[in-house]
Amino acid sequence: MASRFAPRLLLQRLSTLRRARRTSSILVASEAPADVGGGGLFSPPGPWSVLGPRCVSRVSFSTRPSALDERQNPAAVDYRSLMSEEEFHTLADETIHDLLEKFEEYGDAIQVDGYEVDYGNHVLTLKLGSLGTYVINKQTPNRQIWLSSPVSGPARFDWDSTAKTWVYRRTKAALLQLLEGEVGQLCGEPISLR
Amino acid sequence: MLRAAGRRILGLGSGHRAPAAAVASRGYHERVVDHYDNPRNVGSFDKNDPTVGTGLVGAPACGDVMKLQIKVDDATGKIVDACFKTFGCGSAIASSSVATEWVKGKHMEEVSSIKNTEIAKHLSLPPVKLHCSMLAEDAIKAAVKDYESKKAKLAAANAETAQTEKVASA
Numbered sequence: 624m625a626s627r628f629a630p631r632l633l634l635q636r637l638s639t640l641r642r643a644r645r646t647s648s649i650l651v652a653s654e655a656p657a658d659v660g661g662g663g664l665f666s667p668p669g670p671w672s673v674l675g676p677r678c679v680s681r682v683s684f685s686t687r688p689s690a691l692d693e694r695q696n697p698a699a700v701d702y703r704s705l706m707s708e709e710e711f712h713t714l715a716d717e718t719i720h721d722l723l724e725k726f727e728e729y730g731d732a733i734q735v736d737g738y739e740v741d742y743g744n745h746v747l748t749l750k751l752g753s754l755g756t757y758v759i760n761k762q763t764p765n766r767q768i769w770l771s772s773p774v775s776g777p778a779r780f781d782w783d784s785t786a787k788t789w790v791y792r793r794t795k796a797a798l799l800q801l802l803e804g805e806v807g808q809l810c811g812e813p814i815s816l817r
Numbered sequence: 818m819l820r821a822a823g824r825r826i827l828g829l830g831s832g833h834r835a836p837a838a839a840v841a842s843r844g845y846h847e848r849v850v851d852h853y854d855n856p857r858n859v860g861s862f863d864k865n866d867p868t869v870g871t872g873l874v875g876a877p878a879c880g881d882v883m884k885l886q887i888k889v890d891d892a893t894g895k896i897v898d899a900c901f902k903t904f905g906c907g908s909a910i911a912s913s914s915v916a917t918e919w920v921k922g923k924h925m926e927e928v929s930s931i932k933n934t935e936i937a938k939h940l941s942l943p944p945v946k947l948h949c950s951m952l953a954e955d956a957i958k959a960a961v962k963d964y965e966s967k968k969a970k971l972a973a974a975n976a977e978t979a980q981t982e983k984v985a986s987a
Contacts, residue, residue: 746945755944756944757944758944758945760945762879764876764878764879765876765878765879769948771944771945771947771948773944776933776934776937776947776951777933777947777948777950777951779948
């Protein structure tokens with residue numbers, strides 16, 4: 624009996640989340656090490672240890688970012704205020720299109736079995752045959768570019784407006800440098816993406 | 818019963834019944850299908866229970882929300898039970914399901930070393946789904962941190978009470 628209602632409850636909770644979200648900050652989904660908790664949407668009570676920002680211990684639908692949040696969650700980011708969607712699309716599309724071009728040129732210059740560059744629905748796929756596949760796509764709600772690498776796994780890059788690069792906050796890696804390093808090493812030929 | 822309701826919630830599309838062998842490059846791996854057909858540890862603990870740590874990660878806007886809960890034996894620091902609820906794709910569900918299986922019986926420090934790469938390898942996740950395994954790893958870490966912070970808060974509160982009592986009786 625309980626199990627029949629449980630999924631419904633989760634769905635209700637999530638739709639309340641969606642409604643609450645419109646009036647408050649988006650749940651943080653970046654990898655900033657300083658981020659803790661869920662910004663203004665979830666108000667985590669009590670002391671928080673520093674961890675990946677998508678962790679909250681309680682779903683409370685308050686929409687006021689409390690003083691508590693500020694102290695324990697200094698870098699809670701409301702992505703909508705950080706960058707407009709339009710600006711994000713322009714930036715991200717530029718980066719991804721640039722990568723697309725450079726990967727295509729690179730493919731012409733080198734000999735890797737099964738090398739294939741694909742771009743569809745704003746998702747850039749770089750196949751390196753048996754060496755693995757890279758997938759690069761936009762994650763608009765978080766204003767991030769997501770990367771899946773056969774070498775370093777998944778990563779999420781935020782735009783750093785000072786450095787003018789996409790940075791993975793957990794490792795401080797920059798997107799273009801990371802790709803240059805990995806792809807260059809995998810294929811045996813240096814590649815310049817900057 | 819749970820499965821029918823779960824199918825709507827758990828977000829699996831029409832491809833979920835495709836036998837892994839037939840749809841080699843685009844189907845879900847059989848382990849992923851297995852976790853979907855035979856859900857393990859789906860459920861909820863009382864989040865106010867001091868022995869329970871809750872990790873809630875993801876965001877509906879991104880299409881993935883995972884709630885992973887652990888029940889810890891205070892004395893030994895071992896995780897005696899775990900459960901999860903996930904809103905997302907089949908790979909996300911399987912990743913969090915695997916996470917709950919792997920944390921059971923382990924010590925809290927041990928589980929923080931569970932890597933998303935191990936989960937991804939176990940489920941043969943395709944490149945585009947590696948993010949799901951990372952979310953599962955984050956969920957585990959979040960649950961552990963939550964339990965530890967609850968414990969610390971409780972200890973602080975107890976210390977405060979003891980202090981107050983000492984002053985009162987002085």
